[in-house]
Amino acid sequence: MIKSKITVAIVAALALGYTSAHAQSSQPDASQQSADQAPTPTNVKRLEAVTVTGSLIPQTAIETATPIITITADEMKTRGFSTVAEALQQSSFATGTVQGAQDTNSFTPGAKTLSMFGLPVGFVKYLIDGRPMGSFPGLYNGSDTFNSLGGIPMDMVDHIDILPGGQSSLYGSDAIAGVINIVLKKRIDAPTIDVRYGAYQNGGGADARISLADSFHVGKFNSLVGLQWENTQPIWRKDRSLTKQYYTQGISPPVASRDYLVLSAYANDPAYKNGYHMLDPNKCAGLTDQWGGTEGLRTRPGSGDYCGSFYTPGAGTLNNGSKTANLYTHNTFDVSDNLQLYGDLLYNYSETKYVNGASTTWWGTTVDTAKAGGGYFWDPTQGGGALMLLQHSFSPEEVGGYQHIMSKDVENSYMLSFGARGTFGESNWDYDLGFTHSDDKLNSRDLQRMAGPMEQYFSDHVVGKQLGTYSGYPVFEPNYAALYNPVSTADFRSFTTYSNSYGKTWDNMVRGQLTNASLFHLPGGDAGLAVVVEGGNEGMNISPDPRLMEETTIFNGETVPYFWGTSATPAAGHRSRYAVTSEFKLPVLSQVTLDLSGRYDSYKVASATVSHPTYNLGIEYRPFESLLLRGRYGTAFKVPTLSDQFQLPSGAYGFVYDYLNCQRLGFTGATASKCPTPYNSEQYHQITQGNPGLQPITAKVWSYGFVWAPIPKMSFGVDYLHWSINNEVAQLSATLLSQTQAQCDTGALDPNSGLCQQAFDLVTRGPGITKNGIPLLGIITDVNKPKLNVANESVNAIQANFGYVQDIGRFGSLSFNASYSDLLKHTYQAYATNPSLNLLTNPGQSTDFKSKANASLTWLNSKWSTTLFVNRYGSTPNYAAQVANNYTAANAGKVAPWILWNGSVTYNPIKDLGLSLQVSNLFNKMPPVDHTMPGTTYMPYNQDNYNVYGRQVFLEAKYKFGNGG
Numbered sequence: 023m024i025k026s027k028i029t030v031a032i033v034a035a036l037a038l039g040y041t042s043a044h045a046q047s048s049q050p051d052a053s054q055q056s057a058d059q060a061p062t063p064t065n066v067k068r069l070e071a072v073t074v075t076g077s078l079i080p081q082t083a084i085e086t087a088t089p090i091i092t093i094t095a096d097e098m099k100t101r102g103f104s105t106v107a108e109a110l111q112q113s114s115f116a117t118g119t120v121q122g123a124q125d126t127n128s129f130t131p132g133a134k135t136l137s138m139f140g141l142p143v144g145f146v147k148y149l150i151d152g153r154p155m156g157s158f159p160g161l162y163n164g165s166d167t168f169n170s171l172g173g174i175p176m177d178m179v180d181h182i183d184i185l186p187g188g189q190s191s192l193y194g195s196d197a198i199a200g201v202i203n204i205v206l207k208k209r210i211d212a213p214t215i216d217v218r219y220g221a222y223q224n225g226g227g228a229d230a231r232i233s234l235a236d237s238f239h240v241g242k243f244n245s246l247v248g249l250q251w252e253n254t255q256p257i258w259r260k261d262r263s264l265t266k267q268y269y270t271q272g273i274s275p276p277v278a279s280r281d282y283l284v285l286s287a288y289a290n291d292p293a294y295k296n297g298y299h300m301l302d303p304n305k306c307a308g309l310t311d312q313w314g315g316t317e318g319l320r321t322r323p324g325s326g327d328y329c330g331s332f333y334t335p336g337a338g339t340l341n342n343g344s345k346t347a348n349l350y351t352h353n354t355f356d357v358s359d360n361l362q363l364y365g366d367l368l369y370n371y372s373e374t375k376y377v378n379g380a381s382t383t384w385w386g387t388t389v390d391t392a393k394a395g396g397g398y399f400w401d402p403t404q405g406g407g408a409l410m411l412l413q414h415s416f417s418p419e420e421v422g423g424y425q426h427i428m429s430k431d432v433e434n435s436y437m438l439s440f441g442a443r444g445t446f447g448e449s450n451w452d453y454d455l456g457f458t459h460s461d462d463k464l465n466s467r468d469l470q471r472m473a474g475p476m477e478q479y480f481s482d483h484v485v486g487k488q489l490g491t492y493s494g495y496p497v498f499e500p501n502y503a504a505l506y507n508p509v510s511t512a513d514f515r516s517f518t519t520y521s522n523s524y525g526k527t528w529d530n531m532v533r534g535q536l537t538n539a540s541l542f543h544l545p546g547g548d549a550g551l552a553v554v555v556e557g558g559n560e561g562m563n564i565s566p567d568p569r570l571m572e573e574t575t576i577f578n579g580e581t582v583p584y585f586w587g588t589s590a591t592p593a594a595g596h597r598s599r600y601a602v603t604s605e606f607k608l609p610v611l612s613q614v615t616l617d618l619s620g621r622y623d624s625y626k627v628a629s630a631t632v633s634h635p636t637y638n639l640g641i642e643y644r645p646f647e648s649l650l651l652r653g654r655y656g657t658a659f660k661v662p663t664l665s666d667q668f669q670l671p672s673g674a675y676g677f678v679y680d681y682l683n684c685q686r687l688g689f690t691g692a693t694a695s696k697c698p699t700p701y702n703s704e705q706y707h708q709i710t711q712g713n714p715g716l717q718p719i720t721a722k723v724w725s726y727g728f729v730w731a732p733i734p735k736m737s738f739g740v741d742y743l744h745w746s747i748n749n750e751v752a753q754l755s756a757t758l759l760s761q762t763q764a765q766c767d768t769g770a771l772d773p774n775s776g777l778c779q780q781a782f783d784l785v786t787r788g789p790g791i792t793k794n795g796i797p798l799l800g801i802i803t804d805v806n807k808p809k810l811n812v813a814n815e816s817v818n819a820i821q822a823n824f825g826y827v828q829d830i831g832r833f834g835s836l837s838f839n840a841s842y843s844d845l846l847k848h849t850y851q852a853y854a855t856n857p858s859l860n861l862l863t864n865p866g867q868s869t870d871f872k873s874k875a876n877a878s879l880t881w882l883n884s885k886w887s888t889t890l891f892v893n894r895y896g897s898t899p900n901y902a903a904q905v906a907n908n909y910t911a912a913n914a915g916k917v918a919p920w921i922l923w924n925g926s927v928t929y930n931p932i933k934d935l936g937l938s939l940q941v942s943n944l945f946n947k948m949p950p951v952d953h954t955m956p957g958t959t960y961m962p963y964n965q966d967n968y969n970v971y972g973r974q975v976f977l978e979a980k981y982k983f984g985n986g987g
Contacts, residue, residue: 075152075183075203077617078192078552079607080539085729087617087640087652089741089821091115091184091841095207098176100889101878102924102942104229104974106179107134107171110202112893114843114874115139115186115821121163123342124965127382129591130160132342132374132431133170138186138199139819140848140861140870141745144168145660147189147197150204150368153439153533154193156460157664159525161564164591165753167663173370173435175250175348177216177233180207186821187743188658188723191619191638194601195661198721198747206368208352209246210237212934213983220976223946226257227341227971242356249349256343256375256428259960260336262970264948267332269955269962273902273913276957278320278330279380282309282506283413284399285325298326299410302506312417312508329506334415335960337424338379341971346372360447364456365440370433377428377469382587383421385471385480386413400489400499409495412484412505422511427469427518435462441533454535464525470569471586474576475517479509481577521567521585527664531558539607546609554603561596562664571672593712595668599625615642617654625661627714634659634718652741653726662716666751666809669712677703678756678805681764683798704801706756713808721747727821735827743819750813752852756805759785762855777854784808812854818847834883842875865899865914866907869964872896888927895920898967902954917950920968938978946973 073080076088084090093109103109110116111134118137121128135143143162148155148169158170182204189197213236221228235248259265268276285298302308306319306329313331320330349369356362388411399410418424441456481487483504489497533556540548570590573581583589605619617640624633638656645651684690684697695702727741759781765771766778784807788800824840848868851858861868873896880889896919903914923944929937949968963970 075149075201075205076185076189076192077607078535078554078603078605078619079537079550081550081607085650085652085737085739087615087642087654088189089186089652089725089727089739089743091186091821091823092181093184094181095176095179097878098179098182099938099940099978100880100887100926100928101891102926102940102944102974104176104942104976105134105171106174106176106182106204107136110171110182110184111136112876113184114841114876115184115200117843117845117871117874118143119869119964119966121966123376124340124961124969126338126376126378129164130158130162130170131376132172132344132372132433133158133160133162133168134172135162135168135170137870139743139745139817139843140845140868141199141747141815141817142166142750144196144663145199147193147195147201148204149193149201150174150437151206151366151439152203153437153458154460154529154531156435156437156462156529157527157560157562159433159462159464159527159562159564160466161591161593161665161669165665165669167562167665172374173346173348173372173433174204175233175248175346175350175368175370177231177235177250178206178248178348178350178368180205186741186819187654187725188656188721188745189638190623190636190658190721191621191656192603192605194603194621194623194636195659195718198658198660198719198723198745206350206352206366207235207246207248209244210235211982212236214980215983216978216980218976218978220940220974221255222257222261222971223973223975224971225261226255227974228255229253229976244354244356246350246352248351250347252344252346254342254344256339257341257971258336259338259340259379260333262340262972264962264970265340265960266336267960268335269957269959271951271953272955272957272959272962273953274957276332277322278332279334279415280328280330280413281313281317281334281380281415281417282306282329283411284328284502284505285411285413286408297324298322298328300327301502302329303503304506306506308506309508312419314418317417334380334417336379337377337418338381339376339428340969343375343428344372346370358444361442361444363440363442365438367436367438369436372431372433374431374433375428377424379424380415380417383427383469383471384413384415385476385586387411387485400497407492407497412480412500414480414505414509416509416514420509420511420514422514429466429468431467432465433462436460450538450540452537452539454533454537456533458529458531458533460527460529462527466523466525467520468523468588470519470521470588472517472519473582473584473586474574476586477576477582479513479517521570521588523564523566523570523590525562525564527560527562529558529560531556544609546612546615549609550605550607552603552605555601556603557598557600559596559598560664562593562668564591564593564665566590566592589672589674591672591710592670593665593668594670595627595664595712597625597627597664597667599623613644616640617642619656623659623661627662627667630714632661632716632718634661634720648731650729651726652728653724655724656722658721658723660719660721662713662718662751662809665712666716667712667714669710669809671709671711674708674710675705676708676756676805677705678760678802680704680802681760682767683801685764685767686796686798687793700801704803706802706805708756708805708807710753710807711809713810716751716809717749717811719747719749719751719811721745736825738822738824740820740822743817743821745815745817747815747817749811750815751809751811752813753807753809754784754812754853756785756802756807758853758856759805760802762853765855771855812852814851814858816847816849816858817845820844820846834881834886837880837882838877840875840877842873844873845870863909864907865903865909866905869898869904869967871898871967885930886928889925891924893922893924895922895967898964900952900954901956913954915954917952917963920947920950922947934982936978936980938976938980940976940978942974943972948972 098109116136118140162168185201189201216233218231231252233250237246309317316331316333353365400407437460439458443454535554537552539550541551569584572584574584601623603621608616620637622635636657640654643651680701683701689697725743729739731737762781786804790800822842826838828836848861849858876893878891897916924942926940949963955962
């Protein structure tokens with residue numbers, strides 16, 4: 023029935039991928055490539071047609087004007103992937119760096135996401151069975167709304183479709199970088215149980231998973247129910263040689279952590295010319311039982327002696343511990359031949375545990391005339407005093423074991439859909455009317471140091487009572503012996519507690535679709551039409567523990583944050599929306615098909631309306647049966663996210679160089695570094711908040727390419743993709759505003775322009791003065807940093823795919839698949855006064871992979887199947903290049919490509935039983951070594967690009983009951 027050689031080649035490759043893990047499985051028909059149900063039997067022509075992601079109209083060709091990549095569930099398993107997120111993150115199109123489980127001090131270490139072609143994580147539209155996923159109830163990097171892939175049960179997935187390039191004319195907001203549609207299973211042959219267990223060769227990460235699924239029907243009612251449970255142990259940094267201690271192979275020798283430290287506040291203090299001062303008469307001898315017996319007397323050249331350990335990094339986690347439970351059910355009721363009711367539910371419960379370790383679990387003083395916890399300390403060894411700092415890092419022995427103080431995120435989410443679909447009588451008009459509600463709740467429990475009790479403890483035990491003041495600084499005579507004594511676990515618990523923060527997102531959508539795949543006849547076949555009307559609302563409420571936003575009073579009326587060294591970002595808001603979409607499929611000639619689509623989205627935000635139209639024109643040209651030439655041009659957009667609009671004010675402090683005043687004083691260019699105090703570093707208070715007045719991010723997108731099937735069961739496709747993105751949302755930096763003010767002051771920018779007015783409106787200064795006859799503005803005291811539409815971005819990329827299936831007679835068949843992506847151009851302009859930066863040549867601005875490639879080879883016969891998968895990550899900037907922001911500085915360059923191999927073997931001793939061995943990172947390959955990193959680092963690699971997990975081995979058994987085996 024399917025006539026295109028290209029389609030035959032692709033279906034053959036997909037079919038082999040579908041059956042490779044379980045040789046007894048039957049080959050799916052083409053309709054299984056769709057999230058929709060089986061076609062209505064009243065129209066035989068519809069048996070040829072399937073609905074593919076990227077089009078609303080059923081059609082006979084799988085390849086269209088829109089490039090599409092499909093990954094089946096069994097391909098994910100046989101290629102050695104453990105989760106949906108892992109399979110997508112390791113795909114060739116996922117070239118951008120993203121934060122993840124190794125970023126334990128980030129805002130969302132329990133979430134999993136990706137970056138397509140180096141574009142922001144929020145530029146991907148995620149669908150489940152064609153319906154938009156709800157947002158994660160936490161903010162990526164503390165600022166951005168995004169989707170997490172962590173709650174998708176892998177054993178319930180049928181396949182995943184990936185559409186690179188802008189797709190807003192069909193799918194609306196967020197579909198700038200591309201669309202990922204996760205299609206869940208709709209039926210199975212027999213009750214199935216799948217049990218899997220595995221672990222990492224180098225320790226940690228033991229994982230057990232079990233899933234159960236069954237399909238049944240009673241009369242006209244059909245149902246599929248699936249359950250999945252999984253328990254994963256964490257991986258600790260101490261489990262890996264590269265992360266258990268400070269880097270031993272870097273550009274400088276390893277340097278131990280400063281766990282017990284006294285140092286001068288100023289390097290030019292004559293009493294402490296080396297900076298550090300050892301005031302423990304026992305030279306750390308009483309601390310040797312700390313940090314697992316690795317604590318001792320250490321020296322930093324040019325600084326002095328202190329007590330520390332080379333192994334403190336090992337206290338943190340590299341990968342999260344987790345427990346997850348998933349329920350999925352798909353149900354239909356056939357009222358008649360022309361009407362079917364349906365209802366789906368996907369529920370996820372997950373617990374995620376992680377800990378950052380000693381780098382965020384410590385106490386220290388500051389030098390400030392208002393701070394009672396620091397100041398002018400008497401030193402008996404000098405017979406005088408000096409401005410000094412004290413520091414103490416808490417060891418595992420003090421905290422009672424870092425495994426007992428882990429942060430814990432609990433997520434509860436569900437997506438519920440129900441509706442009706444069918445055909446109007448004997449006509450060609452199909453309809454689908456449905457409602458979808460998604461809801462996601464997150465409870466984050468994090469260890470906190472209470473400022474009041476902790477400062478009181480160290481005041482009582484170490485710092486002592488204030489003896490007076492010296493030049494405005496408080497004077498103390500600390501008990502240094504107590505500083506070099508460990509804190510008891512009971513005392514540690516007396517000044518620590520847990521914060522409980524909550525987040526919630528929700529989304530409601532009513533969607534109606536009318537489709538006619540045979541609207542009228544054209545020379546190339548039947549024209550098709552689809553019209554969609556949808557409306558709904560969405561909201562979010564990010565509510566940090568109130569104590570994270572509170573302040574407390576300690577010592578002499580000093581006001582400090584309630585929790586020591588921690589901040590939070592609240593956000594709350596909602597909005598309503600509607601959209602109208604239409605698509606025409608026009609086979610104007612036997613060789614030429616046009617695809618036209620347009621969409622209008624409108625959002626009501628508070629009392630304002632934000633609307634945006636998008637369109638797409640696609641063309642397919644088939645000069646002969648085995649070749650498809652294709653191209654598309656259109657627009658895409660991203661509406662301001664709820665966090666962009668409704669992030670509530672949150673404050674912080676920073677330092678900024680005052681370019682305007684330094685310029686007036688004559689310090690520019692080569693002399694800029696000589697600008698005097700305070701103008702060379704002014705401390706300011708910043709307020710960051712959302713902006714309800716933001717406009718949509720807009721993009722022009724186009725692509726062109728070909729798909730060629732030169733012989734049966736072989737296809738090769740290459741597409742060139744382009745994005746030109748404007749009005750990106752960004753937060754203005756204080757440095758950028760200071761530079762802009764200076765340019766406005768000299769006339770390099772028009773002082774009356776909106777740009778100059780904005781730069782001065784967002785900055786608050788103190789009273790102005792005259793110095794040496796030169797009028798100066800007041801120092802910068804406050805900076806308002808709202809989110810604004812100020813950034814622009816441009817990307818050109820190539821995406822290529824190859825598939826081939828070869829029959830080898832009685833030995834079975836071989837299947838080869840390969841994928842390749844390459845960023846040819848990536849520029850970014852942060853602000854109108856900034857130059858457009860080439861991110862491919864500015865390593866300090868981007869560490870994305872320029873290219874990624876992977877390939878798999880599968881052998882399959884009646885009882886055996888085996889797959890070998892290789893993934894090549896291209897080179898990335900080394901540390902020296904990132905610091906210098908160029909490749910010409912000393913030691914600057916790139917780290918070598920990273921090549922990983924995965925493999926799997928499946929044996930079917932009987933028809934209904936499959937036994938599998940799956941190995942990821944077959945050769946236990948660590949990330950490429952970066953010798954330009956210093957000995958003060960404990961992750962000698964970019965943790966947003968690489969990991970040190972190593973070889974992972976799984977054993978799996980899958981059994982189907984009552985299938986005649």
